[in-house]
Amino acid sequence: METPFLVFILMPLVIGGALLVGLFLLARIMPGTGKASKADAAAVQPVPSRGPEYVKLRARRAAAYRLGLVVFGGLVVLSVVEFFLASVGSTALMFIMIVFKAALVMYFFMHVASVWRTEEAH
Amino acid sequence: MRFFKTGLVKGILVGLLWWLIGFMLVEVIRVAMGLPAAWDPNVPAGPVAGQNALQWIVAGGLAAYEPAMVVAGIFFVIGFMLGVGTMSDWLKWVRGIDTPMHHGPKEGDPGWFRYFGADYSHKVIGLQYGVTAVILLMFAGTLALIFRVELANPELQLSLFGANPEVQGTLNWFNTLVSAHGMIMIGSILLGVGAMSNYLVPLMIGANDMAFPRLNSFAFWINVPGALLLVTAIFIGGWNTGWTGYPPLSAQAPIGVQYFFIGVFFIGMSSILGSLNIIVTTLTMRARGMTMFRMPIFVWAAFSTALIQLTATQLIGLSFLMVLIQRILGLGFFNPGFPDITVIASSQLWEGGGNPILFQHLFWFYSHPAVYVFILPGLGIISELLPVFSRKPLFGYKWIALSSMAIALVGFLVWAHHMFVSGMNTYLRVPFMLSTLLVAVPTGVKFFSWLGTLWGGRIDLKTPMLFTLGAISVFLIGGLTGPPLGTVTTDLQLHDTYYVVGHFHATMFGGFVFPFFAALYYWFPKFSGRQYNERLGVIHFALMTPAFWVMSLGQMLAGTRGMRRRVADYDPAWGIDGVQLAVSIAAFIIAFSVLLMVINLLWSSRRAPRAVANPWRSRGLEWQIPSPVPELSYATAPVVVGEPYDYGLPGSTYVQLAPAMTGGD
Amino acid sequence: MSAIVESPQVQVRRNRMGMWLFFVSEAFLFGGLLIARFFLWGDTRPDLPQVVPLGITAVLLTSSFFMNRAEVAIANDDRKTFQRGLLITAFLGFIFFLGVLIFEWGWTIEDGAFVLGNHIHPTSGVYGAVLYGMTGMHALHVLSGIVIIMIIWNLGRKGKFSAEDHWGVEATAIYWHYIDLIWIFFYPALYLIGTAVPAGGH
Structure with missing residues (x-):
């Protein structure tokens, strides 16, 4: 029982530590408040309800919904695989599956990259 | 009386109401479930003959209603937070009402009013933290004085502890006072850290407030019900576990331990939320031109501290929550249970199997x-003050800044050195010994940098500088007595003796109390606009420093002779009577000197002459603006153009404040 | 006196960073629970029925999908999908919550009194303690998530959010996904990893 215990003692340390180091690095590239305010001038645009702009909006929407569906499908597949892999009895294998799923959720659903982005990408 | 309209009073009143609601709620549910109202059949559910209600409560009689007490304690905190008004903006958001940030006191309120209620200015919150910290410091110090009287001589002295058989007194009081001294002091230190971080960090980086002012206010105020519960815990039966609260002892300790758990839990929540605020403020709100390596060194220290607080604090909350739940719901995390040891070993039963050592892992990880x-x-305060009073650049700025981060990170890898004798796997001892000794490297970097800064400087021995030097001397004692405790072989002998107590007090005084007092004196002109009495300050230093040396070294001496922690009595044959008496006298001298400081600062804040704009000729951002700091600290955005600590270098500039706008706006 | 007004985008960036720091902090809470599980259970786990946990896992995953859909919808000015997505998410979250409480914990009424646990009790040694502790802490977060989603739904009904200004929705969404993320770690740790130990001796 010692090996998984040590793994899981290290796991929060590694994940949390990586996030903290990331934040620290972020501090190096992030400008002070004075510079950032330049990006704030982005004017609020009215929502188009017809015309070519509207077509673009519809296309963007559809693409975004499709991405969500694809990620969801991936998660379902991974979960099913995980459930049946459990009978193999390998903790390391399960751990890899968990990390895969967690990475998918964090990247696509939680938009972890947006923490590092300094300007809104609208 | 206007005082009764303050948030503090409202919070306490609403909190008490909620306490009652929580208590009744659990009792009603219990009766509805067909359970008896009293939880513990062994404890009388009401005062017995010859006891009035108060005596019954103080003796721990409320243990008969433990689940109701726990829920009521949590409800008290919620009610307090609602009553004090710091959540009112959030509750309006929930209903869809926008609340623009309001700066400054409400119209028609006197100036002192905002200090007793929810206020979003970081300057107000910083002072609230500081005053609460000093109050808790004095309270916990007084507790220490009581049991130092007991320890001054062998055998039992005080009838409170049962020396006089005719008066009801128990040694539970001694344990309670020791435990309460420890944990309330820790709460006080956390609040003191919060005071320095909240007041100084935004000022030092040229920001007008913290990133989340409402969260900041919430994070302060949740300390108050937490501290109130901690103090209450003493008077509802106390707890005999020491500040560490190890199970299995804490799983069967008197009822006070539950309020101790809840109080610590909410003080920890304050740490987490406050540190989150500090990190975001430091990362995103620095003045233009202030790169990470141009920040004042204290901001680096506060940032590293916040990283620890943000992450590790969850673990003490979790470990205390687990014991709390084990006590009232019977979840056996730490209950080995042993119906039959061979059965447990093969794990074929869903019974027992708990492990108290898990608690120690979780607890010490925080x-x-x-x-x-x-x-x-x-x-950080020491590094901040030394260049000012030596009129020299700080020696090795980057090394000091990064050593704070290094201490913070290495600090996560050393927790099991508290557990060398706990029964954990022995192969873990040596790795943890090595990582523990590794902490000496970044700490040594700091020491040598301080020496390098002092070397050849024109040292100005004002009170803050005296306390800084005192801190270095005391922290040196604390630091050098650490390796024997981090080394397995010697720790097996010294574990749980007064040697540990002496070492710990030396690190806490050198690392927190002396620098905190230095900071109080140093920034007193900044937050009050007046100059403290220098002579009283020097007397404070002259009393406290030698007294502390005697106290700390005396405790270590007693420990090496065999004196154990948390014990009211000792064998005269050890020959430590004189040492113990000296320690007790020293403790009283320290207490007196702290009282002197409080009187000095209170008196000076009203009557002392106005301070000049920059009494220490500091280059820091916060000294370039008027004292006391106006409501809007930086009316025009400051621009950082140089290095922070280039004292004595001709022609160097740290910060440029654009000239204040005249007319318009 | 003029206050320096920060632009909403600067504030959103700070909020986002604060939210993630909160997640880092919470990760240590849940990490501590996982450590407790591996410390106390080691390479074993209680032999429990697999249907209920698998079912509620599927429900939570689906709710996460609808939460993402709602957030994408408001970011692309699709109010109808947004409101509907929030409602479905809250509903599925509530199903998950009930699934834990009623089917996994087994709250039932017997002889007019509430009785807990038809297969494993909270007092069933460390197996019961860790199972109830971990699912309970997670369920508490689920409950808070449902409350927040309903608040956001109500505010959305009043038209508080737009494609440009929907930080409240984003925060709720990532909080909900975070709860799902925790369950991604908890579910295998509780039900899949280790050799199953049957409830002998009862």
Whole structure:
């Protein structure tokens, strides 16, 4: 029982530590408040309800919904695989599956990259 | 009386109401479930003959209603937070009402009013933290004085502890006072750290407030019900576990231990939310031109501290929550249970199997990094003040800045050195010994940099500088007595003796108390606009420093002779009577000197002459603006153009404040 | 006196960073629970029925999908999908919550009194303690998530959010996904990893 215990003692340390180091690095590239305010001038645009702009909006929407569906499908597949892999009895294998799923959720659903982005990408 | 309209009073009243609601709620549910109202059949559910209600409560009689007491305690905190008004903006958001940020006191309120209620200015919150910290410091110090009287001589002295058989007194009081001294002091230190971080960090980086002012206010005020519960815990039966609260003892301790758990839990929540605020403020709100390596060194220290607080604090909350739940719901995390040891070993039963050592792992995973939470801001203060009073550049700025981060990170890898004798796997001892000794490297970097800064400087021995030098001397004692405790072989002998107590007090005084007092004196002109009495300050220093040396070294001496922690009595044959008496006298001298400081600062804040604009000729951002700081600290955005600590270098500039706008706006 | 007004985008960036720091902090809470599980259970786990946990896992995953859909919808000015997505998410979250409480914990009424646990009790040694502790802490977060989603739904009904200004929705969404993320770690740790130990001796 010692090996998984040590793994899981290290796991929060590694994940949390990586996030903290990331934040620290972020501090190096992030400008002070004075510079950032330049990006704030982005004017609020009215929502188009017809015309070519509207077509673009519809296309963007559809693409975004499709991405969500694809990620969801991936998660379902991974979960099913995980459930049946459990009978193999390998903790390391399960751990890899968990990390895969967690990475998918964090990247696509939680938009972890947006923490590092300094300007809104609208 | 206007005082009764303050948020503090409202919070306490609403909190008490909610306490009652929580208590009744659990009792009603219990009756509805067909359970008896009283939880513990062994404890009388009401006062017995010859006891009035108060005596019954103080003796721990409320243990008969433990689940109701726990829920009521949590409800008290919620009610307090609702009553004090710091959540009112959030509750309006929930209903869809926008609340623009309001700066400054409400119209028609006197100036003192905002200090007793929810206020979003970081300057107000910083002072609230500081005053609460000093009040808790004095309270916990007074508790220490009571049991130092007991320890001054062998055998039992005080009838409170049962020396006089005719008066009801128990040694439970001694344990309770020891435990309460420890944990309330820790709460006080956390609040003191919060005071320095909240007041100084935004000022030092040229920001007008914290990133989340409402959260900041919430994070302060949740300390108050937490501290109130901690104090209450003493008077509803106390607890005999020491501040560490190890199970299985804490799983069967008197009822006070539950309020101790809840109080610590909410003080920890304050740490987490406050540190989150500090990190975001430091990362995103720096003045233009202030890169990470142009920040004042204290901001680095506060930032590293916040990283520890943000992450590790969850673990003490979790470990205390687990014991709390084990006590009232019977979840056996730490209950080995042993119906039959061979059966448990083969894990074929869903019974028993709990492990108290798990608690120690979880607990020390916070509580060791926590000591770096206590000392890192103090070490930052030392590095901050030395160049000012030596009129020299800080020696090795980047090394000091990064050593704070290094201490914070290494601090996460050393927790099991508290557990060498706990029965954990022996192969873990040596790795943890090595990582523990590794902490000496970044700490040594700081020491040598301080020496390098002092070397050849024109040293100005004002009170803050005296306390800084005192801090270095005391922290040196604390630091050098650490390796024998981190080394397995010697720790097996010294574990749980007064040697540990002496070492710990030396690190806490050197790392927090002395620098905190230095900071109070140093920034007193900044937040009050007046100059403290220098002579009283010097007397404070002259009393406290030698008294502390005697106290700390005396405790270590007693420990090496065999004196154990948390014991009211000792064998005269050890020959430590004189040492113990000296320690007790020293403790009283320290207490007197702290009282002197409080009187000095209180008196000076009203009557002392106005301070000049920049009494210490500091280059820091916060000294370039008027004292006391106006409501809007930086009316025009400051621009950082140079290095922070280039004292004595001709022609160097740290910060440019654009000339104040005249007319318009 | 003029206050320096920060632009909403600067504030959103700070909020986002604060939210993630909160997640880092919470990760240590849940990490501590996982450590407790591996410390106390080691390479074993209680032999429990697999249907209920698998079912509620599927429900939570689906709710996460609808939460993402709602957030994408408001970011692309699709109010109808947004409101509907929030409602479905809250509903599925509530199903998950009930699934834990009623089917996994087994709250039932017997002889007019509430009785807990038809297969494993909270007092069933460390197996019961860790199972109830971990699912309970997670369920508490689920409950808070449902409350927040309903608040956001109500505010959305009043038209508080737009494609440009919907930080409240984003925060709720990532909080909900975070709860799902925790369950991604908890579910295998509780039900899949280790050799199953049957409830002998009862």
